[in-house]
Amino acid sequence: MSKIDTSINTGIVEKTPYAVKKGKLWRNIVRNKFLYLLILPGLIHLIVFKYLPMYGVVIAFKDYNMFKGVFESPWVGLKNFKDLFHTAKFPLVMKNTLEISLLKMLFGFPAPIILALLLNELKNLRFKKTTQTIVYLPHFISWVIYAGIIRTFLNPVDGFINEIIKILGGAPYDFLGSRSTFRSVLVITDIYKGIGWGTIIYLAALAGVDSQLYDAATIDGADLFQKMRYITIPCIKPVIMTLFILGLGGILNAGFEQIFLLYNDMVLPIADIIDTYVYRKGIKEAAYSLGAAAGMFKSVIAAVLIILTNKVANKIGEEGIW
Amino acid sequence: MAMRESRKEKIFHWINAMAMVLLIIVMVYPFWYVIMYSLSKPYLAINGGFFLLPKGFTLEAYKTVLRNRSIITGFITSAVATVGGASLGTILAAMTAYSLSKKNMPGRKLLTYVFFFTMFFGGGLVPEYLLYKQFRLLDTYWVLFLPGCLSVWNILVIKNFYKSIPDSLEESAKIDGASEISVFFRIIIPLSKPVMATIALFLAVHYWNDFLTSVLFIFDKDKWSLQAVLREIITNTQEAMTRQGITIRNEYASNVSQKTITMATIMVSTIPILVVYPFVQKYFVKGTMIGSVKG
Numbered sequence: 001m002s003k004i005d006t007s008i009n010t011g012i013v014e015k016t017p018y019a020v021k022k023g024k025l026w027r028n029i030v031r032n033k034f035l036y037l038l039i040l041p042g043l044i045h046l047i048v049f050k051y052l053p054m055y056g057v058v059i060a061f062k063d064y065n066m067f068k069g070v071f072e073s074p075w076v077g078l079k080n081f082k083d084l085f086h087t088a089k090f091p092l093v094m095k096n097t098l099e100i101s102l103l104k105m106l107f108g109f110p111a112p113i114i115l116a117l118l119l120n121e122l123k124n125l126r127f128k129k130t131t132q133t134i135v136y137l138p139h140f141i142s143w144v145i146y147a148g149i150i151r152t153f154l155n156p157v158d159g160f161i162n163e164i165i166k167i168l169g170g171a172p173y174d175f176l177g178s179r180s181t182f183r184s185v186l187v188i189t190d191i192y193k194g195i196g197w198g199t200i201i202y203l204a205a206l207a208g209v210d211s212q213l214y215d216a217a218t219i220d221g222a223d224l225f226q227k228m229r230y231i232t233i234p235c236i237k238p239v240i241m242t243l244f245i246l247g248l249g250g251i252l253n254a255g256f257e258q259i260f261l262l263y264n265d266m267v268l269p270i271a272d273i274i275d276t277y278v279y280r281k282g283i284k285e286a287a288y289s290l291g292a293a294a295g296m297f298k299s300v301i302a303a304v305l306i307i308l309t310n311k312v313a314n315k316i317g318e319e320g321i322w
Numbered sequence: 323m324a325m326r327e328s329r330k331e332k333i334f335h336w337i338n339a340m341a342m343v344l345l346i347i348v349m350v351y352p353f354w355y356v357i358m359y360s361l362s363k364p365y366l367a368i369n370g371g372f373f374l375l376p377k378g379f380t381l382e383a384y385k386t387v388l389r390n391r392s393i394i395t396g397f398i399t400s401a402v403a404t405v406g407g408a409s410l411g412t413i414l415a416a417m418t419a420y421s422l423s424k425k426n427m428p429g430r431k432l433l434t435y436v437f438f439f440t441m442f443f444g445g446g447l448v449p450e451y452l453l454y455k456q457f458r459l460l461d462t463y464w465v466l467f468l469p470g471c472l473s474v475w476n477i478l479v480i481k482n483f484y485k486s487i488p489d490s491l492e493e494s495a496k497i498d499g500a501s502e503i504s505v506f507f508r509i510i511i512p513l514s515k516p517v518m519a520t521i522a523l524f525l526a527v528h529y530w531n532d533f534l535t536s537v538l539f540i541f542d543k544d545k546w547s548l549q550a551v552l553r554e555i556i557t558n559t560q561e562a563m564t565r566q567g568i569t570i571r572n573e574y575a576s577n578v579s580q581k582t583i584t585m586a587t588i589m590v591s592t593i594p595i596l597v598v599y600p601f602v603q604k605y606f607v608k609g610t611m612i613g614s615v616k617g
Contacts, residue, residue, distance in 0.1 A: 028428050034502040035421040039433065042418030042472055046437060049469045053445025053453050070452065115345075118338050131342045133603055134349050140595050140606075142531030144549045148556040148588045149352045152359075152581075160355060163372070196349075200607055224331045257534060261553065275447075282448035283538065295446025303442040 060293040080293035090277070090294060097273040100254040103183060105247055108191045112198030113240060117228065119199060120206045132203075135196025143193075147261035150189055151176065182267040189262075190255060205239040206232065242313050249309035252302045274298045353592065360384065360586040364579035382577035383586035393587060395544060396551035399463065400530055403547060407467030408525040412518050414472045419480035420506055441474050447538070454539055465539045466547060467529060476521045483517040484510065520605045530594065548591050555587050 029036070055070075060080055062073040084090045115135070122128040138146070153160045154175045162172035175181045213231045222230070256275035263271040274294060282291015355373045363378030387393055421427060422434055445453075450469070451460075459465040487510065495505050511518075536550035543554070 025428055028426070032424070032427045032502075034506075035424055035427045038417045038506065039421035042414045042477070043433070043436075045414060045472045046440060049450075049453075049472070050440040050444065053449040054443065055445070056449030056453055057445045059449065059452070064452075069456075118341065121335065121338055122342065123335065127339070127342070131346060133600070134346050136603060136606070137349060137599060140527050140531075140599060141592060142533065142549050144531070144533050144553045144556065145588055145592055148552065148584060149356060151556060152356070152584075153352065158368070160372070192348075223328075224334060260534070261557070278447050279538070283451055288448050288452060292446060292448040295448055299444055299446050306442050 057292055057296050059289050060296045062289060064289040064292070066288075076289075080289045081297070083290060084293050084297070092269070093272050093274055093277040093294075096270060097252060097254045097275075100183060100186060100259075100271075100273060101251045103187050104190050104255070105251070107187050108194065108198075109244060109247060111191045111195045113202055113236075115195055116199040116202035116206060117232065119203065120232070121224070121228075132196070132199070135199070137196070138193040139197035141193075143257040143261055146189065146193060147258075150185070150262065154185065176262060177264060177266045179267055179270050182263075182271055185262070186255065186258060186271075190258060201239060201243065202236060205236040209235040241316060245309045245313045245316075249306040250302075251305065252298055353596075356585045356588050356592075360582055360589055362582060363577060364582050367582065368579070380577045383582035384590070386578050386583055387586045387590055392544065392546075392551050393548070393590065396546055396548035397590070399466070399545060400548040402463070403466040403532075404526050404529040407471045407529040408522045410467065411471035411473065411476065411525045412522040415476040415480055415521060416511070416514065416518055418472070419477045419484060420510060422477065423481045423484040437474050437477060451539065460539050461542055461545065462540075463545060466532075466535055470528075470532075470535065471525065473525075476524070480514065480517055480521060483514055487513055516605075516608075520608060523602050523605055527595070552587050552591050555584055 059070055059073065061075060061077060062070075063076045063079070064070070065073045119128055119131060122131070154162070156162060156172050156174040156177070159172075161175070165172055173181070175185050209232060213235075214227055217227050217231060252274065254273045254275070256273070259271055259273055260276055260279070263276065275298075278291050278295045278298075281287045281294065358373040358376045359367055360383050361376035361379055361381070362373070363380050366377035367373075418437070422430060422437070424430065454460045454465055454469070459469070491509060492505050495509055500508070531549060532547060533549035533553050536546040537553070540546055540550075543551075546554075
């Protein structure tokens with residue numbers, strides 16, 4: 001399509017190259033008016049719902065006053081950020097966010113790789129498909145529903161898990177109300193909900209491994225475990241690296257929905273993350289400027305991290321998200 | 323030696339299969355438990371336990387739930403937000419993606435950056451909240467699906483799909499005198515039905531499962547989505563039920579309890595997903611694969 005258009009175009013304008021350059025652009029724009037019309041609604045949506053809030057972040061540098069609005073509120077420079085770091089609360093919240101995220105990464109990152117390797121060894125295809133279908137399911141069920149199930153199962157009085165503990169001779173325990181177990185619950189339920197979905201990309205990578213490699217190894221007398229170690233894992237290593245690096249880019253997302261639904265006053269000091277803090281400060285307590293400052297602090301670092309990790313992913317020769 | 327290894331392998335395969343069966347049980351049992359509990363008589367279920375089958379049998383919890391006004395309105399609200407958000411989001415993404423996929427459109431690069439940039443950086447919760455406040459979107463149904471429906475990620479997925487449509491198809495249509503408009507509506511859209519269905523499904527699941535938008539931006543609990551209503555029942559049982567006019571006088575005599583009602587509510591909000599899941603699952607897997615192909 002582009003070829004035809006330009007040839008017609010140059011045919012007309014060849015004679016006066018200078019005056020035409022502008023005319024050509026204009027004609028190009030006019031000819032593509034339908035494309036602009038098509039992108040317009042999306043663009044307006046983007047400007048209103050993405051760029052205006054980005055502009056609104058200036059209240060992080062202001063003393064926001066509801067009656068004065070974003071524009072009229074007085075500038076206060078970095079005061080909000082200073083306040084943020086002078087309270088003990090925000091550094092603690094930062095620390096919690098990073099710790100919970102890293103714990104989730106430490107245990108949650110290898111989980112789908114292992115599951116994918118195991119699924120890949122299933123010989124009965126129908127069994128494999130069924131297992132996949134079932135382990136994907138939790139990804140589609142909301143955190144609210146899982147929070148309900150988790151609360152029911154971990155209930156210290158009659159929860160299923162505590163019933164088992166009682167049968168085994170232990171004493172029931174309040175897992176969600178105890179600082180020593182709350183984070184474990186977060187990590188385990190996060191893996192539970194995401195493990196199946198996480199296998200998809202690995203399974204695709206595994207399907208792409210050249211089967212001749214396995215055949216050759218079989219002839220050489222390699223057993224299943226040697227094949228796994230010397231063929232399968234090296235072959236999917238690039239995918240593993242890429243996903244790991246990209247995962248690091250999202251390290252400030254410790255799981256807002258999950259924690260929001262499960263945390264309580266008893267575990268607040270170890271469970272409060274940036275997102276929950278922003279919600280409570282910025283919206284519940286209406287400390288808009290402080291909340292915006294906390295939120296902005298997070299999004300700036302997150303943006304830098306995403307860009308950096310993508311650079312790294314591209315550098316090691318793998319594909320980033322772009 | 324070879325014999326020994328093959329036996330080792332056999333044992334591995336056996337253990338592996340067992341592990342997978344165990345995994346399936348671990349994934350499925352919670353829902354089984356919830357269903358069985360919701361069907362049980364409260365005074366029999368009150369001691370907890372394993373629930374392979376309902377203890378006693380009553381549908382009273384479901385009757386209570388389905389008679390409950392805020393669950394019904396929540397269900398309708400969620401359904402409307404799901405359909406509205408999914409269709410609007412898909413159409414907007416398809417339109418935007420088409421323009422951005424056209425190399426000869428002046429300004430395409432700039433526009434792509436403008437869209438792309440929002441993938442890394444956002445204003446955050448508080449500025450969004452103030453914006454919705456300014457635009458009087460707080461406490462309206464609009465806020466449930468309008469602000470979040472356009473995802474740049476979805477645009478990229480559709481754009482990648484458009485790239486796979488051979489140019490010759492469009493060229494020949496144009497030679498036959500088709501305008502850009504009819505090329506888009508009569509060639510591109512019909513061809514991209516599968517990818518649009520995938521995007522619509524992703525969005526639909528997102529909206530159906532969304533509770534945060536309601537909790538953050540809607541104060542009038544009568545306008546909450548089903549998941550937000552469910553959250554309140556789960557986290558704040560007594561108060562939520564009183565507010566909804568459910569009073570249980572005597573747990574031992576009654577055929578419903580807070581717990582059986584909670585269980586029944588969980589099921590009511592899960593069932594739509596469970597019903598469509600087997601059919602849409604493969605689209606999702608495909609969608610994830612499309613999304614992971616570099617744009």
